[in-house]
Amino acid sequence: MKATDFHTTARLPFGELGAVHFIGLGGAGMSAIARILLARGVPVSGSDARDSAVLRQLEALGATVFVGHEAGHVGGADTVVVSTAIRPENPELQAAVAAGLNIVHRSVALSAAMEGKRLIAVGGTHGKTTTTAMATVMLQAAGREPSFAIGGDVAALGVNAAHGEGDLFVAEADESDASFLNYRPQVIVVTNVEADHLDHYGSAEAVYASFDQFVALLPSDGTLVLCLDDDGARALAERVAASGAPCRVLGYGYAADAALRIVESEFAGSGSASRIEYRGGNCTLRLQVPGEHNIRNAAAAVAVAITQGIDPATAAEGLAGFTGAARRFEAKGAAAGVRVFDDYAHHPTEVHAALTAARKVAAGHAVHVLFQPHLFSRTREFAAEFAQALQLADSAAILDIYPAREDPIPGVTSELITSRLPSGSYAPDPARAVADIVARSQPGDIVLTVGAGDVTQYGPVLVEALERASTAVQ
Incomplete structure (x- = not known):
């Protein structure tokens, strides 16, 4: 078995x-x-x-x-x-x-551990970890003392899980193998819905159907929180409405019909300030993490606050101190005027979001990426999309595929991506890739290691190599 x-x-x-x-x-x-x-x-x-x-x-x-x-x-x-x-x-x-x-x-096992608590389950193809972390930090700041289970460490929390004294449990709900169907949530957050994990599902339609089943777990007095900026999540909301399901639906995003609407955003350095509106009122949402995608993640956390009777302004204030989750545009260090970050992105949409954020943080300087594809099946399905997303970088070195749970698939290599990427190069030797990135990096540039595999180990290696190169020049 x-x-x-x-x-x-x-x-x-x-x-x-x-x-x-x-x-x-x-x-x-x-x-x-x-x-x-x-x-x-x-x-x-x-x-x-x-x-x-x-x-x-x-x-x-x-x-x-x-x-x-x-x-x-x-x-x-x-x-x-x-x-x-x-x-x-x-x-x-x-x-x-x-x-x-x-x-x-x-x-x-996690469902058993949740027993006796009201569950807020955070699902979606992307952004689950950060949104779960934000919701947890916000609820803690509001004095709710939630239990939580998150797929990554969070600096503001110190750990990735804890048993709190309050009656709420915030959990990241993993759709990769449909195991999120084992939960019994009171509130469901859906950040987005896209085709992924096709090694398990077989088709995009099966992915969408699993989210339908997930939302169907809500009781009649439950609430579905979802992002109306995302086509997949919006389609899910439409299917829920057509089904006549009695649960409450609370949409968020920049969309004009979002109940919790992000009206405008200003970016500065690695942070942002946004104005959000809900039922005629408005407040400012200030974040220390970069990217428009993180503003949406934070808006989801504010929407969660609303489902628990917490004022949006109070929720926004609680998010001001959020500094990110591990491997989500995580700063690894700086040397020779070059900043190095690490990101868990392993789907084309996530890579695009990470590099879009990097371009804003770089503020006109170059962005260099060391990317490691994750899974042979995902590389086969999305090679063209990965190549398109990676074009946002000024240079891209592509490592060999990280197999994780999969056996190799004949003909599927990282060159499926690099063959479509004019500014990218296949990098079977990580040490050589690090040396090449160091050689081309200039003060003010951003270097980003990207992927769900062991590419994360090269962040500190890049910082050390940049320090050595700087010392040698002096």
Whole structure:
């Protein structure tokens, strides 16, 4: 049996979890759930292929952690938690099957951890992590003490998950394998809807249908918050209206018919100031993170505030201190007058947004990107779109594809992108790519490492290389 066989496992009540073992504990999603279960007094163990700071943090909280996967690690567990990254041959998964243990997808475990709370589920093809983080920071500032689970660390929160004293739970709802259908939300946020994860869904229509099913989980007194600037989200709103679903719909965005409308925005450095209107009133939304996409993400958080009876101006004030989520245009350092950022973008729309933000931050200087495609299937489906998005950079070096959970697909390489990109080059040697970027960078330029794989490791490498080059010139 493989991990995907447990995606639609029946819900498991919190009281029936028993001792819980995580296969792949060091991952962002898995570690978030483990933190919450530990805070709720659940015995937790887990393993990961390599040691990490995350494992040591969980160990300090009381978890039993293992480096490497062995069948004996599941001994003493009642429930074993898996994700789509876990392969059928994993010895711990095989041991759990043989022992007849509860084996659940991470979304089922998170649903159990949410028990007793009112769920605000943040979904969408892009922007989920940042929007979830913004909503959480805003609710904390408003004194609501929410529980939360986010797919990345957030500086303003210190961690990616926590069990709060309030009655709300804010969670990033992952659509990649349709596991967001295991939740029971009171409020759903949909930032956008596009075709992605076609290795799982097979077609764009199946992606759209999964969002229809997601929204159908709302109770009659629930609220759907969505971005009317996005064609996919707008189409979803229209389908909800046509279905006669009784849930409330609250649209946000720059669109003229948005109930919470972003009227105008001004950009300065890495931040912005926007005027937003709701029911005849208005307030200013000031952000320290760049890009129009982040203004929309923040507007979604303000919309969440409205669903909880919080004044928009209070919500906007709470967002003023938000400094971003890990790997979302995250500053890695600067040297020789060149600033280096890292971004998790791995879909063409996300790459376009990251580079658009970079161009504003660069303020007339050049933008250089080191991009690593994520998944063979995604590269095959969107090579032309990636090439178009990457044209926003002054130079683009494209690393080999990060395979993640996939096996290679014949004929699918990074050259599917570079062959369509006049300003880009295929870079099978990362060290050479770093050296080339350093050589072409000038004071004031921006360097951006982009992708969902291990390209993030090259941010600090670029900063060090820029420092060495600057010292050599002196």
